[in-house]
Amino acid sequence: NAGVTQTPKFRVLKTGQSMTLLCAQDMNHEYMYWYRQDPGMGLRLIHYSVGEGTTAKGEVPDGYNVSRLKKQNFLLGLESAAPSQTSVYFCASSYQGRRDGELFFGEGSRLTVL
Amino acid sequence: GNSVTQMEGPVTLSEEAFLTINCTYTATGYPSLFWYVQYPGEGLQLLLKATKADDKGSNKGFEATYRKETTSFHLEKGSVQVSDSAVYFCALYNTNAGKSTFGDGTTLTVKP
Numbered sequence: 001n002a003g004v005t006q007t008p009k010f011r012v013l014k015t016g017q018s019m020t021l022l023c024a025q026d027m028n029h030e031y032m033y034w035y036r037q038d039p040g041m042g043l044r045l046i047h048y049s050v051g052e053g054t055t056a057k058g059e060v061p062d063g064y065n066v067s068r069l070k071k072q073n074f075l076l077g078l079e080s081a082a083p084s085q086t087s088v089y090f091c092a093s094s095y096q097g098r099r100d101g102e103l104f105f106g107e108g109s110r111l112t113v114l
Numbered sequence: 115g116n117s118v119t120q121m122e123g124p125v126t127l128s129e130e131a132f133l134t135i136n137c138t139y140t141a142t143g144y145p146s147l148f149w150y151v152q153y154p155g156e157g158l159q160l161l162l163k164a165t166k167a168d169d170k171g172s173n174k175g176f177e178a179t180y181r182k183e184t185t186s187f188h189l190e191k192g193s194v195q196v197s198d199s200a201v202y203f204c205a206l207y208n209t210n211a212g213k214s215t216f217g218d219g220t221t222l223t224v225k226p
Contacts, residue, residue: 041218042219043203043216043219090157101214108157
């Protein structure tokens with residue numbers, strides 16, 4: 001029973017490099033989210049998706065792109081990494097039918113941009 | 115818009131002490147309210163929730179009551195343990211928006 005799985009769990013990049021974080025969920029959830037967590041700032045929503053083939057911007061979308069080609073996967077891309085994107089990234093999913101919005105989180109991906 | 119304000123930390127308590135972490139919110143409509151907990155090195159997990167006014171959520175000795183009149187959802191536990199040391203996040207979910215809003219988190223450290 002995997003739940004929400006994020007890969008990779010750790011990554012170090014140089015400024016200007018690109019990378020993709022993968023989130024996979026096996027709970028058949030419609031909604032998926034990418035957050036970043038920075039000290040003293042809680043969780044901030046980057047992008048989210050309410051279904052396969054759809055994406056929307058959150059609070060802090062600049063510098064990131066996302067894709068949801070399959071219902072179970074939600075990819076977060078950094079085209080040209082910057083030191084300000086050093087953070088811990090969390091993916092989450094929820095089941096639309098519940099209507100209460102309970103989130104199920106992955107274990108996080110720690111990204112350092114030098 | 116929606117917002118969540120929770121008690122600033124860090125909070126340090128001795129084992130068996132009483133815990134309160136305050137949380138107030140601003141939202142349109144009737145949001146669902148949550149407390150999530152993050153143990154060191156892990157992702158967030160649901161601690162408890164309440165979906166309508168006057169509901170009380172409870173789990174693992176923690177409780178919180180949805181107070182619409184004071185727009186609050188304070189977290190309480192009568193006797194904390196060292197294993198409760200973690201970061202606690204208050205959050206709301208607004209069905210119309212389709213997304214959650216989080217507070218900044220409160221770090222709790224319980225000493226033996």
